[in-house]
Amino acid sequence: MLSVLIVDDEPIFRMGLRSGINWADLDCKIIGEASNGKEALSIIEEKKPNIILLDIKMPGMDGIELLKNCRQHPDNQCFIVLSCFNEYPFVREAMKLGALDYLFKPLMEGPDIEKVIMEAKEQLGFSSRSSEAAEHQNAVRTKLKEIIENGVSANISPLLELIPQLSSSHYFTMALMVQDEHIDTEKAYVLLDSSQALIAGFFPSCTCIFTRCGEILYALIYTDNCNGELVSPHILRTWGKRVSDYMEAAFWTGFDNPSCDITCLPESFRHARYAMEANYFRQSDFKAPCVHLYTPGMQQNYDFYEIFPAEVNNIRNATQNYDMETIRKSLRHITESIRVHEYYNKEDFCHLLTALITDSMRIYRTKIVLEQLLLSNYNLISDIYHQRTMEDAEHLFFQVILTLFAHLKGNTTGFHTRIIQETIEYINLHYQEKLSLDMVAEKTHLSVNYFCKLFKDQTGDTFINYLNKVRIHAAVHLLQTTTWKTYEIADAVGFSDYHHFCKTFKKITELTPSQVRDPNCIS
Structure with a gap:
């Protein structure tokens, strides 16, 4: 070996x-x-x-x-x-x-x-x-990927030729993706690959086959000996806690229900993905792990205009009166009902939001305002479909409506820009305090995920990096103008951990605090 x-x-x-x-x-x-x-x-x-x-x-x-x-x-x-x-x-x-x-x-x-x-x-x-075993494993993964990508039209015969026992096995499928704004794509892929051992260990009596399609890891989990439930509420809860503890990152997981009909495998993978994507509708303050088991409602289409006629009408009337409070209240009633009744269809929810935006524009019938709005925010509506969660899409909808109101009132400064300008002013005034991302995002009435995206788009930097730069800039000034000890300066500019302060200081200035204190080290 x-x-x-x-x-x-x-x-x-x-x-x-x-x-x-x-x-x-x-x-x-x-x-x-x-x-x-x-x-x-x-x-x-x-x-x-x-x-x-x-x-x-x-x-x-x-x-x-x-x-x-x-x-x-x-x-x-x-x-x-x-x-x-x-x-x-x-x-x-x-x-x-x-x-x-x-x-x-x-x-x-x-x-x-x-x-x-x-x-x-x-x-x-x-x-x-082991070359033959490795080649066989690669062939299985390739066939599995083809089945997932081709969907219901996929031919499963080549897979059965590679794994004949599948035709008489009980199986279920799983879809997993990293949903953590603090983890880049490269690290997300590493986490997905490393999670394979965790999944295999969690189902020790089963055989697990994995393949990754883009940002989603799929698993086919099967056994010849089915003694009890393969997937149950208890198993899902335990799995969710295990993956959260082990990976220390936010994951979305979806499972399809077990089956012994291997001809349904392509559809089963689709069900697992639908179940995983149902996490889109979770509330951000809901602490349970992001795990869903497929239900038929996840595949249905919903006409939310017909399901919520009173709320839609309230939003239309409120738009005419610039009544943002009623718009918020009505839409949040819709989103709460979607969660309660599990109307889990992301695309249809986004259709509702974009239709409400279009209706709002039509109400005013002001061509110039409409052109100004779309030219200055060319991706305004398409962004609705690219939000990570329903809450993010909801926050973006509110901002689109407020942007429309601003254009109609003659204030063409982008609403996004104003929010970030106000945030920057707040950081500059309060950087010495214990500022947290959650606290600042709450002040803007945005979800943390959407606030992070907006801040990065507007400033080119993350919130944490920007805050650290402001604090280090202030520390440089104090090092050059006072005789305070370095640890006192670290505390004064908002760092509670002296080691973290020194590490951040070196990263931003490429100098140590003592070098900054020496005028010969500063240009």
Whole structure:
């Protein structure tokens, strides 16, 4: 069995590589992890791993320096470089130093890693006893992906040829995606890949097959021996808590009901996705895990104009009278009823909002105002369909109506711009206080998710980064104009953790507080 060392300074990527691959099937074993080149060099000298998965950019000794060190004392080892798109010059240098291959972090998936591991095994001269198993696994994943992408028209016969026992098994399907605004796409993919081991461990009596389509991880979970419920409310609650605790990120999960009719597999995957997307309708302050089991209502179409005629009429009348309070009250009555009756169809809800906006514009029949509104906010209506949650779409609808009112009243300053301007003024006045994202978003009457998106769109920076920059700018001024101790300044500008202050200070200014205090260090 080949030994593997994982070297990356980000714990989330190490976890993804450790958990997202079935190393035993590749006849490999993880013998250690390191967060920088110096740690890795020590492990390499002690344990002499066969394969090293090596990040390039790391603190202290980076991947290039490690390769140079290892080149001086060559052993029977293969280095596989992990990099981002903007690190290609370093990748070239790594290849010159003897790296076997490289993987781009934003794009790498399980099959890509498995393929390059197989290349490493051939390079090292090991017989590939597991190559057939790996090829079979890749073929199964490919067929599963084709079934999901082709939907009800998919041909499942090729999958049954690969896994004959499926035709007589009980199975259910699952869809999972990361829904956390603090996690970028690259890390989300790593989390999805690493969650595979968690899912397989949660259903130990079943066989799990995974494939990822874009931002969604799908699982086919089956068993030949069904003794009890495969999916129950208790199982869903336990699963939701497990994934939340383990991943420390917001996930949406959807399950379809168990079946023994394998011909329904394409439809089952659709049901799992519908169940997952039903989390769109959750309230942000609802603390239970984001897990849903499919119900037939999730696939129905709803004409909300007909379901809520009184509320729609109230919104029309309120629009004519610039009565924002009645508009808010009526729409929130609609959203509450949608949740109670589980009218879970995101597209139809967005149709309702866009129809209400169009009606509001027609009421005034003012062509110039309409043109001004659409020209200055060309993606105003389409944005409704791209919100993460119903609450986000609801907040955006209110802002569209307020923007319309502003145009009609002759105040053409964008409502979005005013909100962020007021937020920036508030930060500049109160940065010394314990400001939290939740608190500031609440002051704007926006959901946290939508506030974050709006702030980034308007300023080009995240709320936290902007707040930190304001605080560090104030700290620089105090360092240069007072004799206060550094920890006193940290506290004065709003940092409760001195270590965090120093780390943030260096990141923003590229200097330490003591260097800033020395005039020779400041241009």
